[in-house]
Amino acid sequence: MARIAYILLCHKDPDAIIAQAEQLTAAGDCMAIHFDARADAKAYDRMRHALKDNPNVTFAAKRIKCGWGEWSLVQATLNAVQAAVDAFPRATHFYMLSGDCMAIKTAEYAHWFLDENDKDFVESHDFFASNWIKTGMKKDRLIYRHFFNERTQSKLFYTAFEMQKRFGLTRDIPADLQIMIGSQWWCLRRRTVEMILDFLQQRPDVVRFFSTTWIPDETFFQTLVRHLIPKQEIENRTPTFLMFSDYGMPVSFYNDHYDLLLGQDYLFARKISPEAHELKERLGKLYASEGVAFKISDEGRNLFGFLTGRGRVGRRFGQRFWEAGNTLGPEREVYLIVCKKWHVAKRLVDQIVSETDIPCVEYLFNEEETALPDLGGIETTLLKRSRHRRAVVRMLFDSFDTDKLVICVDPSDLEVIQDFCADQAKTHILEIECDYSDDYLIGHARRVGLAGAHNPAEALAHLIPTLRNSMAYESELIRGAGFDGYLRIRESSPRIENEAAVAEFLGISQDQAQAIMRLEYLFAD
Structure with a gap:
């Protein structure tokens, strides 16, 4: 021994x-x-x-x-x-x-x-x-x-x-x-x-x-x-x-x-x-x-980075030269669906694809496994996509042969939203405001490495308010940025209000919006 x-x-x-x-x-x-x-x-x-x-x-x-x-x-x-x-x-x-x-x-x-x-x-x-x-x-x-x-x-x-x-x-x-x-x-x-x-x-x-x-x-x-x-x-x-x-x-x-x-x-x-x-x-x-x-659980370093990073939310690095010199073109329209619960945004995207002819891409800058067409290798890693955001999206427009494209974005990616809003293309934003139960927040903490599977309840109880405030703060930053074309649907709102917001966001008829929003389990965890 x-x-x-x-x-x-x-x-x-x-x-x-x-x-x-x-x-x-x-x-x-x-x-x-x-x-x-x-x-x-x-x-x-x-x-x-x-x-x-x-x-x-x-x-x-x-x-x-x-x-x-x-x-x-x-x-x-x-x-x-x-x-x-x-x-x-x-x-x-x-x-x-x-x-x-x-x-x-x-x-x-x-x-x-x-x-x-x-x-x-x-x-x-x-x-x-x-x-x-x-x-x-x-x-x-x-x-x-x-x-x-x-x-x-x-x-x-x-x-x-x-x-x-x-x-x-x-x-x-x-x-x-x-x-x-x-x-x-x-x-x-x-x-x-x-x-x-x-x-x-x-x-x-x-x-x-x-x-x-x-x-x-x-x-x-x-x-x-x-x-x-x-x-x-x-x-x-x-x-x-x-x-x-x-x-x-x-x-x-x-x-x-x-x-x-x-x-x-x-x-x-x-x-x-x-x-x-x-x-x-x-x-x-x-x-x-x-x-x-x-x-x-081994979440110590991730948790420390998350908690200390709260004071730096909103800090932006200077643009890369390929971002500053690249434009999507004034004739194109980007539809950003902003949602912390990825599964909710993906369900909405599935409904949009089934009811409209607008191509949709899920969490392009957040999820490595996002389904994408062959773009010559630039699409293979998150790092490449993030470095060449506008170039990737421009190639997606060309690949789908369209002037309209829906993209899912995590609310923490304020820089991504700002980048597309600064482009010549017309950018529309639809934020999905979800309710967050304690169980969901605990699961989220485990998925992103802020907590392990065996953390004691007392430790998680201290983390939950911080996570809840963090998500609320991300939403506040987006609303406070004053983006043109910003709309919001809420889990707590009547369906008719959400249908009107979706119709205005996509520029579609009320009947199409009703068909998109008829999914009973859209917000279910």
Whole structure:
């Protein structure tokens, strides 16, 4: 059975570290601690004294003064890893942690998980081909030597960097290494760790190279694991759940995140807020528990993106050049059916096709599987359709040999509606306003990845009002935009009113509109 040696790098709050060590070793696992040499010596002595009788805790033989972005963080990790390898010969896995991490599964579950997945868990993407680095230096991290700390010695850091650039003092990357990049929070098998330590004994040139790269904790282990271990034995992800804001800052978790964290497909979470005392207490008791069943929903990142994105609704990017330069033509008419309940819009479209000669396309810019004629390949992916919206629709007009076309649009796509309303073609808009039951909203949350199949009722109860308000806000934005030719039908309105709106929208007779709207189950879920 798996036995985990936790590699803990920390620099503050010795009491929390003591508690963390006692919690994680209570189930038979072990821990090697590196406490930053810059930290208070008395705090370090208190920590060592409190844990001296715990046979499952050891300390790095040499403490390093650590700095963000420096080799010192990697060296401190290696010192703790070596201490764990020497002290715990029965450890099967080595798991990298910080003082801000806490287990979100039981030891029983973690051992089962690692036994079932005989792989190394480390996020590792190609340094040059991936977009893991969003801004700032990329290649310059590697081809120049970085001797100073960018945060505490910024003037020296950038002066040295600019001097090397001016005089062309670049260096080669070790020829046999493919540089990889990813999160520094990994879990490696014992064989892998021992291979890394042996490799470093044989290759001092690799240590020299990484010791002067910038932020090597994002590249060192990621590169060596890929270099030494077959790809099929690597799970390209971190086993620690962590998220970042739009500004690159780690997201903190608080007391009310307990159920969300337990539902994620990870073993630990980072980072737990220092103020989340209740969350820490509950997670601390969890690790040693037995017989706990976890229902994995794994919606955390989608849910975070949805909730934080509410403040950005309506933001529009500049037009692509092919959108600005493309027009459908003044003689054509586009009929946009805007509805959040896709099945309702599709039923209405089926009725329009059966009662009129106007061709209809369902959710062209939302649904990959939308039935489309062959347009030379531009129709094959949502990405292509969205990049070339007007071009795609113009080709649909030509393919159907018509000057009228009905398209379904999700209310969240205000940009799509604005784009067609800005064209020379005449655009008509029919919004379908549906009623949303709590059950429908829960189902919607699960379909779009905001909730899992096993989320507790309490968590869903908090999500429902947010979803309801979000849908109402999307509708408000459309109505507030003041589009010409805007009409609306409502689930709550009398059929005669909806028939009149459909007749005006499509420019058809009242009899045709009645035939279209006679479907009794149009609004049914």
